[in-house]
Amino acid sequence: MGLIDRARIYSPWVYHFHCGGCNGCDIETLAALAPRFDAERFGIQLVASPRHADILITTGCVPKQFIPMIKRVYKQTPDPKVVVAIGGCACGGSLFYDEDPENYAILGSPDLLIPVDVYVPGCAPKPEQIINGIVQGILKLNEKATRGKK
Amino acid sequence: MADLAFTIISIALIIPISLFLGVIYAFLLRKFNARFQWRVGPVVRMYSDLAPVIGSTRVWQPMYDILKLFGKDTLIPASAHKRLFTWSPYFSLFFSFAAVLFIPFPGMPLLSDAPYSLIVASYLLIASILFTILGPVASGSPWGAIGARREVELFLVAELGFVASLFLVAFMKGSLVIAELSGTVGSIPMVLVTLLAGITMFAAMLGKLHIKPFDMPEAECEIVAGPYTEYSGKLLGTYFLAKIFVLYNMVALFIAVFLPPVSSSVLWLPLYVVAALVLVFLLAVVQVLNPRYAIRKALTWYLKIVVPLVILGFIAAFALRMVA
Numbered sequence: 311m312g313l314i315d316r317a318r319i320y321s322p323w324v325y326h327f328h329c330g331g332c333n334g335c336d337i338e339t340l341a342a343l344a345p346r347f348d349a350e351r352f353g354i355q356l357v358a359s360p361r362h363a364d365i366l367i368t369t370g371c372v373p374k375q376f377i378p379m380i381k382r383v384y385k386q387t388p389d390p391k392v393v394v395a396i397g398g399c400a401c402g403g404s405l406f407y408d409e410d411p412e413n414y415a416i417l418g419s420p421d422l423l424i425p426v427d428v429y430v431p432g433c434a435p436k437p438e439q440i441i442n443g444i445v446q447g448i449l450k451l452n453e454k455a456t457r458g459k460k
Numbered sequence: 461m462a463d464l465a466f467t468i469i470s471i472a473l474i475i476p477i478s479l480f481l482g483v484i485y486a487f488l489l490r491k492f493n494a495r496f497q498w499r500v501g502p503v504v505r506m507y508s509d510l511a512p513v514i515g516s517t518r519v520w521q522p523m524y525d526i527l528k529l530f531g532k533d534t535l536i537p538a539s540a541h542k543r544l545f546t547w548s549p550y551f552s553l554f555f556s557f558a559a560v561l562f563i564p565f566p567g568m569p570l571l572s573d574a575p576y577s578l579i580v581a582s583y584l585l586i587a588s589i590l591f592t593i594l595g596p597v598a599s600g601s602p603w604g605a606i607g608a609r610r611e612v613e614l615f616l617v618a619e620l621g622f623v624a625s626l627f628l629v630a631f632m633k634g635s636l637v638i639a640e641l642s643g644t645v646g647s648i649p650m651v652l653v654t655l656l657a658g659i660t661m662f663a664a665m666l667g668k669l670h671i672k673p674f675d676m677p678e679a680e681c682e683i684v685a686g687p688y689t690e691y692s693g694k695l696l697g698t699y700f701l702a703k704i705f706v707l708y709n710m711v712a713l714f715i716a717v718f719l720p721p722v723s724s725s726v727l728w729l730p731l732y733v734v735a736a737l738v739l740v741f742l743l744a745v746v747q748v749l750n751p752r753y754a755i756r757k758a759l760t761w762y763l764k765i766v767v768p769l770v771i772l773g774f775i776a777a778f779a780l781r782m783v784a
Contacts, residue, residue, distance in 0.1 A: 314531035317524040320515055348499045350490075352514060353521055358680040359603075361535060361692035364528070388533035388692045455531065 318364070318390070318455055321353040322448045325363035327383055329420055331370020334434035335397035339367060342437035342444075354444060360386040365447045367440075368426070371399040371406040372417045384424040390455040392447040394428040395420060396440055401429045470568040471561060478560045482708035485740050486522035489707075492744030522704060529697030537690050539600030548595025549691070549698035552588045556705035559584035563712045564642055566729040572716070573639035578630055581638060585709055586619055588702060589668065595699075596687035607686025610755050611677040617762035618667025618674070624770040625661040629654055629717050632777035642716040649780055656773045658718035662742070663766050665710050667758070669703075671743055673750040674758050711736050 360383045398404035403418040427450045430443035494501025502518035562581035564572040596604035667674040678686040
């Protein structure tokens with residue numbers, strides 16, 4: 311494994327993208343990155359701009375008004391990148407899932423708009439599960455980077 | 461001829477040394493911060509079951525961050541002035557690295573004995589910061605522009621403290637050569653004035669290195685990532701590399717000018733290491749103890765505290781020179 315590939319695994323920067331929801335998953339996501347679990351031990355850092363991120367963490371269902379924003383944030387994240395969907399809403403729509411009649415305000419889970427690589431189900435998932443999701447994301451990130459080189 | 465060969469070898473050696481020390485200082489800042497917040501921070505020795513997968517240590521975490529960025533795509537916003545946006549990080553890195561050559565390291569005077577080396581080193585460090593303002597302004601992003609504006613405002617007062625404290629010592633000792641400043645201790649009153657200048661320099665360092673309470677240009681909760689908002693990939697990595705060199709430069713310059721003769725002899729290497737560790741520790745202490753100031757409060761603080769101290773120092777230095 312090359313030095314840059316190794317650095318990619320050692321330094322995953324996370325951008326937390328709240329699509330819309332009850333904030334339960336956001337509280338747990340921040341708890342996963344806060345001092346008790348201290349993800350910085352392993353180089354995981356929360357960044358403020360999607361341009362700096364390797365991993366996009368999405369929480370909540372996507373409201374229809376939010377569609378351009380989520381697409382834009384995804385485009386603004388430089389490759390290689392991985393999307394981790396946190397919580398039931400982000401994984402499949404949860405209680406907002408409504409096929410017929412169509413919900414007038416909520417589109418559904420973010421994977422209808424952007425490719426999601428890791429799903430962390432739960433309402434809300436525990437911080438341990440979220441950290442595990444990020445770790446799965448790191449492994450996928452490395453896979454993607456290697457595939458990109460080939 | 462031998463002198464020239466020694467200088468060339470020293471210059472070749474200082475590149476890895478400055479990078480190594482800069483990374484260690486950045487790691488220590490993060491580690492001290494974490495420990496003060498009851499966190500572990502980047503681990504020195506990885507847990508044995510995780511070590512085969514995620515490496516045995518995180519001492520090199522700042523370097524991993526930079527290397528990772530060099531392996532990512534670089535996005536340039538459509539609204540950016542492309543040439544200035546792209547070249548600014550490289551110029552910032554160039555100037556911060558060039559400054560390394562004018563600041564002595566134990567056993568290696570480098571170019572610090574060149575005429576006016578103090579002026580050259582301070583100009584190079586100022587130029588490096590200047591390009592962290594120009595690049596974001598060229599990005600066309602409102603967050604970048606707000607960050608750059610805050611950087612300019614902080615720049616005006618922090619650089620004033622930086623230049624004034626350096627030239628206070630230079631005026632008192634009557635030299636603009638860093639090697640001469642770092643080689644002379646002087647009388648007890650001169651030591652006291654140097655101490656005063658050291659305090660104002662420390663305050664200027666907080667502004668230059670964006671350490672709380674003066675981290676408002678990069679205030680993440682308010683203005684995304686400030687000047688670096690639109691930067692990504694290699695360009696962001698280059699800026700972070702420049703920051704590593706600026707951190708090394710500031711610590712080395714502080715030791716050279718304000719703690720003589722720590723950096724002038726190879727025998728003082730252990731003392732140099734201790735001085736650098738204490739300085740980084742103090743920076744971390746200030747960082748964790750303070751909230752972020754509003755930009756106006758920061759300007760007022762510099763003008764009310766640092767500037768009067770520097771003026772007092774100049775009066776004392778003038779009196780000392782008159783007596784001498």
